């Protein structure tokens with residue numbers, strides 16, 4: 001048994017009240033009061049374009065891939081050190097996946113390695129703001145402009161993270177790409193068990209996004225009285241979650257500031273005290289680049305040697321603390337390795353072997369953690 005689990009979902013206390021209210025509204029299917037409240041919150045607080053709640057970030061990525069109308073002739077550049085869904089959404093459309101390496105100093109895509117991967121068939125660039133830490137957006141946005149690429153920000157874990165532009169302005173992650181995707185899976189800062197959201201910042205896709213979200217039908221127009229019936233007008237799916245999910249999410253959004261404050265205390269404790277309580281620790285603490293204001297989603301170490309990771313996991317387990325690692329490089333995955341024709345991606349492979357994540361959740365008891373580590 002672990003006395004410090006890796007994650008525990010936050011409970012605001014208002015969840016059941018709002019779910020019951022959703023029932024009282026007489027509408028439990030999608031796009032009712034709570035869906036609208038959540039979407040309005042995201043649009044007004046973070047300046048996102050139009051937002052669409054989904055059942056997962058995976059689905060939001062699938063929506064983006066469908067909307068971009070990509071197919072087997074098209075290439076998509078994305079980091080290898082990423083979650084399966086980041087790639088799967090585009091593989092489902094038959095696109096060619098071109099994997100990029102990570103930066104040496106932190107796990108985001110190395111923006112200096114992207115240009116070499118661009119060909120006449122490249123249509124889109126998909127980024128992951130790893131652990132809620134921004135990619136280096138200025139050079140990336142310039143590349144997209146120069147080569148006419150669509151930009152998708154996989155901001156799954158990056159809600160309330162920011163990119164600090166040259167002029168010092170804090171730009172919310174998810175507001176910079178043509179599309180951005182978020183996750184409300186229980187392991188993320190804000191959660192409703194399973195959930196997600198597509199952000200459409202490029203107005204050219206707004207109308208189509210609404211059709212895709214509504215199972216490929218013009219149901220929205222019908223509901224507004226603008227169409228006599230509703231029918232199948234394009235490819236789409238049942239991407240919109242029920243009001244039960246949205247009501248739960250709303251209770252969390254109301255607590256966003258508090259959740260972030262609590263997570264910051266845990267993250268900052270590690271950063272200030274880990275070397276004191278573990279004086280023999282081999283490995284690097286996270287380095288947040290100057291252009292990023294992160295969201296306290298992930299605390300990770302990058303060990304000096306591969307085998308140091310197992311040693312530390314065993315040590316932490318003996319103290320009742322669960323630590324975990326991720327991602328397996330996508331270019332070396334069982335599904336993709338025989339299709340991969342690119343170069344070795346040495347930084348991505350380094351993080352695959354040496355990165356270890358420590359527990360971060362809002363109600364983590366720092367005193368208990370310190371006691372366990374010093375015991």
Ligand SMILES: *Cc1c(COP(=O)(O)O)cnc(C)c1O
Nearest residue numbers: 056057058083085156157183185
């Ligand atoms: C969590 C995560 C996902 C998947 O989100 P789901 O909501 O579980 O589908 C995708 N990409 C990244 C970078 C993630 O961290």
